[in-house]
Amino acid sequence: MISVPREQFEALEVTVKRLEDENAELRALVKWQAEKIESLMRQLYGTKSEKIKPGELSDSEDFELPANMPDLPEAEPTPKRAKQVGKRENDLSGLPKKRVDCEIPENERICPHCGQTLYFIGINHVCREIVITPAKAHVKESHIHAYACKNIECEEQEGKQTVVTADAPTSLIPGSLASPSLVAYIATQKYMMGMPLYRLEKGFWFDGVNISRQTMSNMLIKCYELYLITIFDLLVKYIKLEVYLHADETTLQVLHEPGRKAQQKSYEWVYRTGAAAKRKIVVYLYTETREAKHPQGFLAEWKGHLHADGYQGYHDLGADIIVVGCWQHVRSKFEESWKQKPEGKRKGSREEAALRYINALFELERQFTDLQSDERLERRLGQSKPIADAFFAWLDGLKNVLPQSKLGVAVTYAKNQRKYLMNIFTDGGVEISNNRCERAVKPFVQGRKAWLFSNTPRGAESSSAMFSIAETAKENGLNPFRYFTFLLEKLPSMTTSDNFEDLLPWSDSVKIACAVGHHDSAG
DSSP, X not given: OXXXXXXXXXXXXXXXXXXXXXXXXXXXXXXXXXXXXXXXXXXXXXXXXXXXXXXXXXXXXXXXXXXXXXXXXXXXXXXXXXXXXXXXXXXXXXXXXXXXXXXXXXXXXXXXXXXXXXXXXXXXXXXXXXXXXXOOOOOOOOOOOEEEOXXXXXXXXXXXXXXXXXXXXXXXXXXXXXXXXXXXXXXXXXXXXXXXXXXXXXXXHHTTXXXXXXXXXXXXXXXXXXXXXXXXXXXXXXXXXOSEEEEEEEEEEBSOOTTSOTTSEEEEEEEEEOXXXXXXXXXXXXXXXXXXXXXXXXXXXXXXXXXXXXOGGGGOSOTTEEEEOOHHHHHHHHHHHHHTSOGGGTTXXXXXXXXXXXXXXHHHHHHTTTSOHHHHHHHIIIIIHHHHHHHHHHHXXXXXXXXXXXXXXXXXXHHHXXXXXXXXXSOTTSOSOSHHHHHXXXXXXXXXXXXXXXXSHHHHHHHHHHHHHHHHHXXXXXXXXXXXXXXXXXXXXXXXXXXXXXXXXXXXXXXXXXXXXXXXXXX
């Protein structure tokens, strides 16, 4: 046996321990890097849906569920959709109809057998097709007529001939070719259809209309500053009267902000009303930064429940605002970790356990949809809260979770948001997720992919107001083009003594004039 000095043996032990620790760290790093690569590959080539099909989650025995936890439905084949009776009639009911009679020429109405004249016996059948007339433009010339008095004595008395001129129509923008319908069309194409102004410029050119993108931009900004700011301010006023709001934010690039580089990110904040709101309102606000002072300023003196994600800026709004966390964000993080696993390792995994807890909460919420607020809160406390408590107790007992792994990120997020997630058990009027606001962010994000940036802060501010008006119109069942046209026809002639609230999207007169599917004539 070889004798090793004690000092050398202790040094070898230290070296082995150090190498074992380094090996463990390297193995963890490799695992984390593999997860990142898998995640990036999934983003590039994998399915984009976050949905997990019923039955994909197994009945694992690695964790215990509360006794009153609902069973998730098993996967079933999607049934073939039954043909809807009368669907075509419903689809065409909102369109004007133009009748075309297909007749046999009179000189050909001869019986091919006996030569007698044929007579009309009725309609054999009706063929229908939808005909589209592309947008048409014409120049409206208002000729202002003048009238003079022929009485010579009147002219001698006044020292000049008396001339009376007819009233000229109110100009939308003095010295501009802008009309309510033109600006409404530009606004709808940009903010609803995601059409950049340079593409709209080209489309106009094909139709023989020469309007530059700069001119269109100036029209939008001027109409906001002269008229639509009044409607936007009223939307802001009324959204702050609600006690349940949703909030979210996304990035925006504004090229010419004073003192900032063009590459720096600016932000678009979105606030919207909840499911039980008296008025459906969506408000977009542009700011240069993501600092907490912006939601603090917008929600100053407001009291209520605010649905939001995990951004810290929403958590410092004062004692009068109760922040409600988003369980969908928690579910998405565990789903991301679950989906990156090989299919053979998903069954019985810790991610699957988390998803079964969270999915059970969402399943119960679907059952509570039609309940009144008080009854919904009672059912949540009796059925949902034990599941949420069990979920967090299960999280606290998890061992050997790498903090930087997908699972570690999901666990950390859920634990950090626990206080806000559990606020769904304080009021029956709040919702389990912030999906309502996520859906309101989506139109802006889709538009941003097309027009990429705003040129100036003025443009970003006017775009935010236009988005607010258009999305609020959609929420209230209005056609945004008709609503913009309606506003720009009414507002130029209104004074401060007029009731501007009659122009808001939930007004009965507005609903009649601007409803989706409404047509002014029968063709």
